[in-house]
Amino acid sequence: xxxxxxxYALLLAAVVLSACAMTWLFVSGLVPQAVAAxxxxxxxxxxxxxxxxxxxxxxxxFVSALEADDTTVRFDFTxxxxxxxxxxxAMNRIVELYRSNKAEIEQGKLYYDRILKVMTHEMxxxxxxxxxxxxxxxxxxxxxxxxxxxxALGLIRSQSESIKRFLDAYFELTHIPEPAVxxxxxxxxxxxxxxxxxxxxxxxxxxxxxxxxxxxxxMRLNIDTGLMAQxxxxxxxxxxxxxxxxxxxxxxxxxxxxxxxxxITVKDNGxxxxxxxxxxxxxxxxxxxxxxxxxxxxxxxxxxxxHGGDIRLIATASPGALFAVTLL
Numbered sequence: 001x002x003x004x005x006x007x008y009a010l011l012l013a014a015v016v017l018s019a020c021a022m023t024w025l026f027v028s029g030l031v032p033q034a035v036a037a038x039x040x041x042x043x044x045x046x047x048x049x050x051x052x053x054x055x056x057x058x059x060x061x062f063v064s065a066l067e068a069d070d071t072t073v074r075f076d077f078t079x080x081x082x083x084x085x086x087x088x089x090a091m092n093r094i095v096e097l098y099r100s101n102k103a104e105i106e107q108g109k110l111y112y113d114r115i116l117k118v119m120t121h122e123m124x125x126x127x128x129x130x131x132x133x134x135x136x137x138x139x140x141x142x143x144x145x146x147x148x149x150x151x152a153l154g155l156i157r158s159q160s161e162s163i164k165r166f167l168d169a170y171f172e173l174t175h176i177p178e179p180a181v182x183x184x185x186x187x188x189x190x191x192x193x194x195x196x197x198x199x200x201x202x203x204x205x206x207x208x209x210x211x212x213x214x215x216x217x218x219m220r221l222n223i224d225t226g227l228m229a230q231x232x233x234x235x236x237x238x239x240x241x242x243x244x245x246x247x248x249x250x251x252x253x254x255x256x257x258x259x260x261x262x263x264i265t266v267k268d269n270g271x272x273x274x275x276x277x278x279x280x281x282x283x284x285x286x287x288x289x290x291x292x293x294x295x296x297x298x299x300x301x302x303x304x305x306x307h308g309g310d311i312r313l314i315a316t317a318s319p320g321a322l323f324a325v326t327l328l
Contacts, residue, residue: 011048018044054207087326126163126206131155169295176299179224180305186219186255186262193229193253197236204244211236211251219255221262225309230298235311237297241268241286242321264325273316281313 018041025034133152137144144152190213198208221228236251243249251268273281282301302310308328315322 007051008029008048011051011230014044014269015048048249084209093171123163123166126159126166130159133229152205161232172295172299176227176302176306179227179303181224181307183220184221184225185270186221188220189214189223189225189229190232190253190255193232193236196229196233200233200237200240204240204250206240206244210240210243210249211253211257213253216257219257219262223327227303231311232264232325233305234296234300236324237268239266243268244270246270246319258326261323262298262309262327264327266323266325267320269320270290271318273313273321275316278316 018037022037022041025031027039092238098262133156137149137152141149167190193212197211201208201210236253239251246269249269251266254265254267256263281297297311304311304325305325309326312326313321313322315323
């Protein structure tokens with residue numbers, strides 16, 4: 001803008017001086033010279049209008065593009081001063097950021113629309129038989145023996161507990177606390193994870209050493225140990241479920257550093273993930289397991305993202321799947 005301001009100041013000074021000179025020449029009776037000064041004044045005014053008009057047109061285009069949701073507009077100040085070129089680049093960045101934010105908002109809307117659709121479907125499926133049974137018991141209590149009434153009440157209780165589990169899962173997903181990050185030794189942290197996974201493996205009839213850990217020496221992690229343990233255990237539970245029917249089940253957890261940042265991989269030789277399921281894998285309430293609530297992986301990703309990292313599915317081929325966890 002420095003060059004623009006200089007040109008603007010010079011032209012404005014020329015306009016003032018030309019106007020003063022023209023007036024003085026007319027008063028002095030020097031009409032030809034006054035006419036020449038008037039022509040110079042007109043030229044200066046045209047140059048000033050062109051200079052200001054270009055900037056006004058650019059700003060008007062910028063504002064109109066944002067109002068019209070036009071994210072394809074670009075501004076080029078080639079040949080102008082360095083500050084105008086910087087302003088052009090800044091305006092282009094604003095348009096790009098607007099486009100990115102708009103896409104993110106639209107994606108988020110679709111995301112939550114899908115969540116709402118799943119929640120509505122699950123709640124309707126669970127509540128409908130409860131209402132039907134309760135209505136039938138209320139209207140025709142004499143049709144049911146004591147055993148039949150007890151069975152119907154048991155079904156009502158079971159469905160109610162299912163609804164509560166679903167709502168508890170949703171509550172857990174939407175009330176993740178802010179991580180209380182602290183430095184911890186990676187080997188100690190994954191040693192505690194190993195103990196938990198050994199118990200989980202035994203409950204599925206698997207060997208204690210089905211999950212093997214390789215942790216880089218003297219590695220430190222800046223994490224909330226409680227939240228990150230929950231994320232890792234959820235991820236490893238899925239791996240245990242995947243290898244449960246495998247002849248020689250194995251899960252490999254590798255903890256290393258890439259470009260100075262922690263990089264954790266979880267690889268199993270289980271049933272793999274179908275391509276159709278892979279794209280919805282981190283969607284809340286999406287599950288391919290009977291009785292699953294579809295919250296574990298989504299919750300794990302939310303926890304890792306609150307640490308500034310992410311969880312990605314790297315490979316889906318059968319046998320096996322490979323997940324990668326990146327952290328700051």
